[in-house]
Amino acid sequence: MTRILIVGGGYVGMYTALRLQRRLPPGVARITIVDADSYMTYQPFLPEAAAGNLEPRHVVVPLRAVLPGCDIVAGVATEVNTARRTVRVQPHAGEGYELPYDLLVYAPGSVSRLLPIPGLAECGIGFKTVEEAIHLRNQVLGQLDLAVSTRDPRVRRRALTFVFVGGGYAGVEALAELQDMAYGACKYFPTVEPSDMRWVLVEATGRILPEVGEDMGRWTLQQLRAGGIDVRLETRLVSAENRHIVLDDGDEFDAGTLVWTAGVRPNPLVRASDLPRDEKDRVKVTPRLNVEGMREVFSAGDCAAVPDLTRPGQYCGPSAQHAVRQARTMADNIVATLRREPLRDYRHAYAGSVATLGLHKGVAQVRGVKVRGFPAWFIHRAYHLSRVPTLNRKVRVVVDWTLALFFPRDITSLGALSEPRKEFESAARPFGVAGDDREGEKVREPASVRAE
Structure with missing residues (x-):
């Protein structure tokens, strides 16, 4: 069987594998997916998951469940050797292999495109996972919770x-x-009013x-701005040391929370490959989505410089809309390669953009039609519900939304998730045991802790 290896289990990797599963007869190819996590995250629903409108598990799709005909390898592709046609994989534990x-x-x-700003790496957090x-x-x-409990006005502020x-x-x-x-949570915190909070959005353009x-x-x-958000345009973050x-x-002030969403850059793993790259470290590909000079290697999505044939001289932006469509074209071209048929170019028709601005508020531009307010919010939900992979996840999302109509958001803060072993280690100290410092044992933390 033809060995098809897919590095990355995101939009491009998962949708490519899904289409190959459907189009290739059994016994023609063996498909293997390599990714650090064995699930795909539907990123457009991350804001609703963070706000409690959706259960976080319902915005991720387990690869093993939706791709039963594929081999899933949980690890990192640390090296690509196109001369030998091998990829070196480092699993989360044990020796690497090819x-x-x-x-x-x-x-x-x-990954998030960070800048060398003092304190950003120590205090900030991204919003991609x-x-x-x-x-x-x-x-x-x-x-x-801290604002209600402290008596120090500086800490509260x-x-x-x-x-x-x-x-x-x-x-x-x-x-x-x-x-x-x-x-909405202020009603459970008697000494905190919405006017006590300060929300700041910093944008360089x-x-x-x-x-x-x-x-x-x-x-x-x-x-x-009408909703109380301090939007700073043409402004940059200079420092975030000690928050x-x-x-x-x-302007200078202290902030307990700093979220960095100022763009993305290709995964640093691209540099570990011997694939041709442009000045932005994106993989160079042709309009047919195969890597330049390599008929047997394909690439797409955020890590690839995909020519935009609708705008000569420019490249497709790093968006889910492009990634899903490119995956469809790439899977078809892989099938064509196996059948020795001609490949077709990736050419997209811009469908529009939608964004949510909180509960019952949104903004959208769909095929040139501008929509705002509640209709745009409804379009946002309807569109992304149609795009969530698998019927299982669609039903769960609808159930979450339905329950939210009758019950308020949960306000439980599970801060201990970031340090799940802290209490256990504290209990072990009287015996002279210091957590991961124990000789001969190293506990691998889950993905949620590694991300933080």
Whole structure:
């Protein structure tokens, strides 16, 4: 059988494998997927998961369940050798090994694009994974607990200050949903009023949500400011040391929460491969989604420089809309390669953009039609519900939304999730045992802790 190896279990990897499963007869190919986590995260629903509208487990799709005909390897592809047609895999424990392939799909995706800002790595958190969404929810609720419990006004003021850097989809949606959740939770915190909180959105350019157009971006800006959010345009974060925020407009203040959503960059694993890269470390691919000069290697998604044939000279942006469509084209081209048929180019038709601004509020531009308010919020939910993989997840999402109509959001802060062994280690100290320092034993932490 032809050995098809897929590096990355995100949008591109999972949807490519799904389509190959459907199109290839049994016994033709053996498909293997390598990813650090054995699930795909549906990122457009992360803001709702963070705000408590959705159960976090319902926004992830287990690869082993949806791809029963594929081999799933939980590990990291640390090296790609196209001359030998092998990929070196490092599992979470034990020695690494090489996996051979006949056809390779290289799609490790992207990571947060960080800048060398003092204190950012120590105090900030991204918003790309379900683990980060869970942590951020616990963080916001935990800060409300702290504000109620402390008698130090400086500590209280810092706890009730929340800063988001980046005015794209992730930053605006996460901020709006979490602010909505925090305002709703105030009735359970008698000494905290919505006016006591400070929500700040920092954006380096002169506009937010460029994906929905300039007019709708301005309307969104007005809505955010009317809702009590301090939006700073053409402003940059200078420092965040010791949670002391310094902006280049001269303002300084303390903040208990700092969320970084200022763009993404290709996964650093791309550098570990011998695939051709451009100046932004993206894999160079042709319009047919095979790597330049390599008919047996394909790439797409956030890590690839995919030519945008609808805009000559430009490349497709790092969005889920592109990733899903590219996966479909790439799977068809892999089938064509096996059948020695001609490959087709990836060419997309822009469908539009949708964004949520909290409960019952949204903004959308669908095929040139501009929609805002409740209709846009409804379109956002309907569109993404149709795109969530598997009927199982669709039903669970609908059930979560239905329950939310009758019951308020849960306000439990499970802050101990970030240190699940802390209490156990504390109990072990009288016996001279110090957690992971025990000789001959190393406990591997779950993905949620590793992400933090």
